[in-house]
Amino acid sequence: MKVTLFIPCYIDLFYPQVGISIVKIFERLGIEVEALESPACCGQPAYNTGYHDETKEAAIKLMEQLKDAEAVVIPSGSCGAMVKVFYPELFEGTEYEILSKEVSSKCYEFTAFLVNRLGVTDLKATFPHKITFHDGCHGLRELNNKLPPRVLLSKVKGLELIEMKEAETCCGFGGTFSAKFPIISTAMGETKCASALETGAEFIVSCDSSCIMHLQGLITRQNKNIKTIHIAEILAQQ
Amino acid sequence: MNAIALEFKKNAVRTVKDLQRRQLVKTALGNFEIARNDKVARFQDWQKARYVAAKLKWEALENLHANIQRLEENLKKNGAIVHWAATAEEARRIVSAIAKEKNARLIVKSKAMTAEEIHLNEALEKEGYEVVETDLGEFIVQLRREPPYHIVFPAMHLTRYEISDLFAQKLGSQPTDKAEELTMIARRVLREKYIKADIGITGANFAVADCGVISITENEGNARLTAALPKVMITLIGIEKVIPKLEDLALFLPMLATAGAAQLISGYNTFYSGPRKNGETDGPQEYHVILLDNGRTELLADPIERDALRCIRCGACLNVCPIYRTIGGHSYGTTYCGPIGAVITPIMRGIEDWQQLSYASSLCGACAEICPVKIILHHHLLKNRKIAATKKPVWWQKIGFKIFSKISTCPTLWSIITKCGRLLQKLHPLVKGSRLDPAYAWTKERDLPPIAPQTFKEWWRSKK
Ligand code: SF4
Numbered sequence: 001m002k003v004t005l006f007i008p009c010y011i012d013l014f015y016p017q018v019g020i021s022i023v024k025i026f027e028r029l030g031i032e033v034e035a036l037e038s039p040a041c042c043g044q045p046a047y048n049t050g051y052h053d054e055t056k057e058a059a060i061k062l063m064e065q066l067k068d069a070e071a072v073v074i075p076s077g078s079c080g081a082m083v084k085v086f087y088p089e090l091f092e093g094t095e096y097e098i099l100s101k102e103v104s105s106k107c108y109e110f111t112a113f114l115v116n117r118l119g120v121t122d123l124k125a126t127f128p129h130k131i132t133f134h135d136g137c138h139g140l141r142e143l144n145n146k147l148p149p150r151v152l153l154s155k156v157k158g159l160e161l162i163e164m165k166e167a168e169t170c171c172g173f174g175g176t177f178s179a180k181f182p183i184i185s186t187a188m189g190e191t192k193c194a195s196a197l198e199t200g201a202e203f204i205v206s207c208d209s210s211c212i213m214h215l216q217g218l219i220t221r222q223n224k225n226i227k228t229i230h231i232a233e234i235l236a237q238q
Numbered sequence: 239m240n241a242i243a244l245e246f247k248k249n250a251v252r253t254v255k256d257l258q259r260r261q262l263v264k265t266a267l268g269n270f271e272i273a274r275n276d277k278v279a280r281f282q283d284w285q286k287a288r289y290v291a292a293k294l295k296w297e298a299l300e301n302l303h304a305n306i307q308r309l310e311e312n313l314k315k316n317g318a319i320v321h322w323a324a325t326a327e328e329a330r331r332i333v334s335a336i337a338k339e340k341n342a343r344l345i346v347k348s349k350a351m352t353a354e355e356i357h358l359n360e361a362l363e364k365e366g367y368e369v370v371e372t373d374l375g376e377f378i379v380q381l382r383r384e385p386p387y388h389i390v391f392p393a394m395h396l397t398r399y400e401i402s403d404l405f406a407q408k409l410g411s412q413p414t415d416k417a418e419e420l421t422m423i424a425r426r427v428l429r430e431k432y433i434k435a436d437i438g439i440t441g442a443n444f445a446v447a448d449c450g451v452i453s454i455t456e457n458e459g460n461a462r463l464t465a466a467l468p469k470v471m472i473t474l475i476g477i478e479k480v481i482p483k484l485e486d487l488a489l490f491l492p493m494l495a496t497a498g499a500a501q502l503i504s505g506y507n508t509f510y511s512g513p514r515k516n517g518e519t520d521g522p523q524e525y526h527v528i529l530l531d532n533g534r535t536e537l538l539a540d541p542i543e544r545d546a547l548r549c550i551r552c553g554a555c556l557n558v559c560p561i562y563r564t565i566g567g568h569s570y571g572t573t574y575c576g577p578i579g580a581v582i583t584p585i586m587r588g589i590e591d592w593q594q595l596s597y598a599s600s601l602c603g604a605c606a607e608i609c610p611v612k613i614i615l616h617h618h619l620l621k622n623r624k625i626a627a628t629k630k631p632v633w634w635q636k637i638g639f640k641i642f643s644k645i646s647t648c649p650t651l652w653s654i655i656t657k658c659g660r661l662l663q664k665l666h667p668l669v670k671g672s673r674l675d676p677a678y679a680w681t682k683e684r685d686l687p688p689i690a691p692q693t694f695k696e697w698w699r700s701k702k
Contacts (some may be wrong), residue, residue, distance in 0.1 A: 012695050016693050020697055040646040040649075054643050057643045177597070182682060217687070
């Protein structure tokens with residue numbers, strides 16, 4: 001099997017280790033990987049702000065790149081949902097409708113791909129730490145991705161998952177929302193961090209680097225005693 | 239930014255900083271959630287129930303025209319007087335004309351969001367009537383001269399100490415920290431009002447077309463007294479509340495109680511079908527039903543936004559909303575707050591003035607997950623944003639997204655921007671977190687991660 005990997009813009013710029021970890025994991029599994037050079041972004045920021053025409057340029061380019069792909073993996077519930085759920089809505093009734101549906105049907109969030117498509121649950125990873133898991137909203141509610149990350153984490157040697165009370169509550173990132181309403185966004189982030197800290201975990205783990213960017217930004221600024229890490233980085237540790 | 243949007247931001251920031259109040263609301267809603275989940279679990283199949291409820295409501299709306307005509311006919315048959323109000327102003331005029339004709343002085347009211355929506359109290363008070371809210375929460379916020387904080391729990395933002403102080407100040411009662419005693423104080427005041435009142439005004443939860451019945455759900459019995467004691471009863475109901483058959487309530491009443499109040503069934507569910515009949519000993523002598531449109535047909539005419547009319551005003555979406563929990567009910571500045579308010583207000587009251595409510599959401603979808611009639615509220619917020627951006631695009635956003643789109647679809651540009659970003663970020667510490675910082679909205683409260691020395695794309699290229 002060959003996987004086409006789409007690395008969203010903020011992972012490319014700020015968290016390349018997430019993409020690198022994924023490539024390593026696939027290589028270990030003997031799966032051929034190809035990473036897309038362009039576009040750099042799925043168009044979600046424009047879409048979520050209501051600018052659909054401005055979204056389409058990137059979306060069409062991405063869909064065309066993925067036309068012949070066997071399977072598409074996106075290490076983000078949020079960008080994954082954009083392609084899987086919102087592209088078909090965006091292109092409904094246009095010449096791209098069929099293409100958007102085809103791309104949607106072969107697109108997977110990273111952990112969902114491992115567990116649901118490949119049936120892989122044990123990556124023989126080791127991570128001797130206490131962690132708590134943050135469900136990114138799009139992964140959880142648009143993609144129904146509650147279990148795959150937990151199944152994968154349960155097989156990691158030395159790892160102890162302590163669920164926080166507000167695991168399913170939004171961290172407050174919300175894309176452009178975080179910049180439009182920073183005070184509300186960070187207040188939500190604080191609630192989330194408090195819930196994570198209550199567990200005594202060393203790490204907040206998530207499938208979404210965007211949530212992590214927001215939470216880590218708060219943690220650094222406020223000197224909170226917890227770290228963040230993307231699930232792919234844990235699964236790649238041996 | 240318009241004045242309403244500025245006011246919204248200002249109020250939101252104020253509530254965010256009021257940590258004590260936020261904690262109070264969060265604890266209350268957290269406890270509520272546990273109780274609600276327990277009741278949800280007792281449904282044989284909650285998801286199926288939601289599906290059926292959504293379908294019933296959808297069909298009721300698809301046939302709204304016929305349903306509402308049948309409702310009118312049957313209400314009339316039962317002896318009620320039916321009025322149609324296209325706008326808030328018309329509805330206010332109808333109520334005020336009835337009050338004038340009856341020479342009323344005192345009007346009691348049970349909980350009615352429709353009355354809040356049309357600002358009925360203020361209008362009636364201006365005309366010299368005394369208007370008294372009889373729902374305990376509404377009674378409290380009325381004494382404070384503020385709007386309800388929540389569509390189901392109007393005074394949930396207050397502690398019993400604050401309520402005690404309020405009662406002591408406004409009603410001259412002895413201070414107490416016991417909830418029961420506070421209830422008794424309100425009750426003593428209200429009992430007298432019911433007896434003296436000339437008119438009782440209620441809202442409604444459902445209107446059954448087939449038999450011309452208005453269904454009112456409550457837990458305090460105040461709506462029953464409001465309906466039974468005064469000579470004239472007026473029900474103010476939104477036209478979307480019509481359902482075809484009485485048996486539909488077998489599903490809707492428990493769902494409303496569960497989603498909205500964490501109860502299996504509410505304390506009182508009363509059906510009102512008309513005025514007192516010959517030989518009956520209680521009930522009003524005259525029963526008026528006002529069917530309120532006030533923007534609802536506009537929603538109905540919109541094939542996309544229409545399903546927001548399925549709403550049964552249970553308040554469940556507010557309870558789970560992390561934005562509502564953070565900014566509280568008063569920040570919204572409109573009658574219907576929380577996710578449902580953010581969906582319908584911009585459509586009903588004007589997208590230009592109210593679009594900020596649709597933007598003030600992280601689109602987490604917790605609301606859609608709980609809504610008993612399956613309104614996908616956060617997708618509606620996206621649709622509202624599209625309407626706003628199409629109707630009146632913000633020029634710098636439009637240009638910004640265009641440019642970003644160009645950059646992100648051109649590998650050369652992306653790599654140039656990456657390199658420039660790396661250089662510029664060396665200067666970032668000079669302005670970080672200040673007004674001169676281009677990333678101020680982010681960096682005021684958070685740190686921004688640095689651009690990696692080697693981005694993923696650069697790594698990939700070197701690997702290949
Ligand atoms: S939108 Fe749904 S959850 Fe919100 S008040 Fe209406 S019925 Fe209840």
